[in-house]
Amino acid sequence: MKIKNKKELTKILSAGALVLNLAGGLSSFQPQDKMGKVTKESGDVLNIVESNERKFVNESRKDNPIYVLSVDTESGEYTIYVSQDYSKPIEALAVAIDVGDIIRFRTNSNKNISYFSQDRIGKVPSSTIELIEIEAQEK
Numbered sequence: 285m286k287i288k289n290k291k292e293l294t295k296i297l298s299a300g301a302l303v304l305n306l307a308g309g310l311s312s313f314q315p316q317d318k319m320g321k322v323t324k325e326s327g328d329v330l331n332i333v334e335s336n337e338r339k340f341v342n343e344s345r346k347d348n349p350i351y352v353l354s355v356d357t358e359s360g361e362y363t364i365y366v367s368q369d370y371s372k373p374i375e376a377l378a379v380a381i382d383v384g385d386i387i388r389f390r391t392n393s394n395k396n397i398s399y400f401s402q403d404r405i406g407k408v409p410s411s412t413i414e415l416i417e418i419e420a421q422e423k
Contacts (some may be wrong), residue, residue, distance in 0.1 A: 304322040320357035327351040362404045384419030
C-alpha cells in the first residue's frame with residue numbers, strides 16, 4: 285500500500301488509533317491513588333525490623349513477613365495488606381512509615397482491577413505505596 289500524501293497518512297493513523305482505543309489498547313489503564321494518614325501498623329514485619337538479632341521472630345515468617353496498614357482517607361478507613369514487591373521490600377517500608385505519616389497508595393491494578401473490596405479492605409503491592417509526609421516528632 286502506497287501512501288500518497290499527509291492527509292491520507294493522517295486518516296490511516298487516526299483509524300488505527302481509534303481501533304486500538306476501542307479495543308482497550310490505548311488509555312485502558314487509569315491508575316487511581318488515595319492519600320491518607322496511617323492510623324495503625326501491624327504484622328510480624330514490625331518484630332523483624334525492631335529486633336536486630338531476630339531471635340524472637342518465627343523463622344517461617346522471615347521470607348514472607350506480614351505488614352498491614354490502617355489508613356484514614358477522605359473516603360473512609362482503608363485496611364491494606366502490603367504484599368512483598370522486591371523493588372520496595374516491606375521491611376524497608378515498615379522502617380520508613382510510622383503512625384501519623386501521610387501515604388499515597390494505588391487502589392487498582394494495571395488492568396483496572398480494584399485492589400479493594402467494597403469495605404475498603406485489600407491487598408496492595410509495596411511498590412505502589414509512597415511516603416508523602418512524615419509526621420513531626422515531639423521533642
